[in-house]
Amino acid sequence: MIEVQHISKKFGDRVVLNDVSMTFIQGNTNLVIGGSGNGKTVLMKCMIGLLEVDQGNILYDQRNFTVMDFKERKPVRQEIGMVFQGGALFDSMDVEENVIFPMSMFTSWSDAEKVERANFCLQKVNLPNANRLKISELSGGMRKRVAIARAIALKPKYLFCDEPNSGLDPKTSHVIDELLKEITDEFQITTIINTHDMNSVVEIGERIFFINKGQKAWEGSLDDVLQTDNQELNDFIFSSKLMKGLRK
Amino acid sequence: MxxxxxxxxxxxxxxxGLFAKPEKFSVYLRQTALEMATMAWGSIGIVALISSFLGAVVAIQSAYNLSNPFVPISAVAWVxxxxxxxxxxxxxxCLVLAGKIGSSIASELGTxxxxxxxxxxxxMGINSSGYLVLPKIVAALLVFPILVIISMFLGIAGGYIGCITAGVMTSADFRKGVIEDFIPFNVTFSLIKTVLYAFAITSVSSYQGYYTDGGALEVGRSSTKAVVYSCTLILVLDxxxxxxxxx
Known part of the structure; x- marks a missing residue:
């Protein structure tokens, strides 16, 4: 479980996050939704320590991440898997080397054990024969899947995904969503997904948080989100004809 | 200011930040070996080409300017x-390497x-600056002196070939001049400078690349800054x- 307690973040005079509190439950796909520029990515970067919060606390299973220094954060970070919007794969390495990389850095497994684990992870993301492919040879969807395979290589307790469906066609988006849900359920990970893809909300959203103008404006389940009377959330969710039709 | x-x-x-304890020493060692191979193989050709032509030009120009009959022709060789x-x-x-290796480091890290x-x-909990930059600095500190020693030999060899083919002096005169009044400390001095240059080029270029902020345009700017600052620093250190x- 991850608890975000009253965090605030400013860049100069511009307040990006204002007194945000959330609790992300283990084994659930927690979706953070909101329009572009409303603070979703900043929230995620604060949670994983790429940005420091101005106020508040972030607790990973009762461990206060905000007060830790770089050295103290290391063991927590090794329990975190992260899927970046663009994949952030190391392009000097091939697919297998990318997946093996965290194992090489933090385990004393033999080469055979590492390859076996990499094959398992690549099998999990439906890329069984891609080991020797270069990153430049991969499509957008394949990159995301390799990023997921790398993120789960060290059996993380927490999985963060920043816009995992951006730039993907609807079919591939669906595959990625299903994959994230399956991994979350199977390994009982605390998964946090930043998205503004309403298909993802409908398909895999278990706990949904709506961020608006740097504040948490709403929180609830999938059933709640489709029947909410929160005007800002309704404006966000039902802005497309498809979603309006769904609501009717 | x-x-x-x-x-x-x-x-x-x-x-x-670079000198924090490595997460895994063996990975850093492998990375250093890889960087050394990349730097050495990627630069040996240009170093050989420039050194041999520089040596030939220096020798012929020295011969052209040495018209005093009291100065022996073998002086061309020791000059x-x-x-x-x-x-x-x-x-x-090292100015050439600042352009080649410095820009490559800055654009790699910037990207x-x-x-x-x-x-x-x-x-992942990895000290990114240590993992990415330290192997480059260590590799440069080891490879640059080797490249410079090769350059010294090829430069003198280029001078020899230049003098012989231009008919400036005989082979014996050149060989005599090359060993005349040789001061071994000059080589030490040159290698001390090289080590300082190697550190300056890799650290400044890495710094520029590591703190790139933006997109492709900024990566290009970082690369340019890396070369300009490295070259300036080389001249000041010289x-x-x-x-x-x-x-």
Missing amino acids: FKLLAQVGKYSLFMK TRDSMILEFASTII MRVTEQIDALEI YITTQLLLA
């Missing part, structure tokens, strides 16, 4: 030798920054070391 001091402070903190050892092999070759690869390392060690 305040901006410059802030940059120096940031650079010092960046340098301090070529000392020019190559004291200045050309270290300073000129890694803007594509979030460095963030990915940080989130002056300081010459003052301290030879004056």
